[in-house]
């Protein structure tokens with residue numbers, strides 16, 4: 001299966017080929033801030049499955065010491081839509097933002113992480129695995 005998606009202004013488009021490894025909801029505070037929403041929905045895949053076109057800006061999240069990059073959050077440099085996060089510490093694994101998909105009917109998350117930061121009103125159905133952190 002192959003999925004396509006784009007940012008709000010359509011300058012960035014992508015194709016994700018093959019099935020994602022998992023579809024994961026992330027409640028972490030950083031995803032809340034970046035998305036302006038209560039959580040992010042992520043298609044976890046190998047970097048090689050993702051084919052991106054268009055210009056992205058990368059924000060590097062570092063640990064408290066500032067020395068190690070642990071997430072690269074990539075977004076359209078025109079409209080700001082989050083497109084993909086690269087998990088620097090898990091080699092070659094990316095998290096494609098499900099909100100950017102052209103057809104969201106295939107999205108069915110069953111794992112949620114960072115429930116420690118979950119907003120109080122959120123109670124998602126269909127979660128097989130709920131983790132306090134990652």
Ligand SMILES: [Zn+2]
Pocket residue numbers: 007008009010011012076077078079080081
């Ligand atoms: Zn855009």
Ligand SMILES: [Zn+2]
Pocket residue numbers: 026027028029030031032040114
């Ligand atoms: Zn997160």
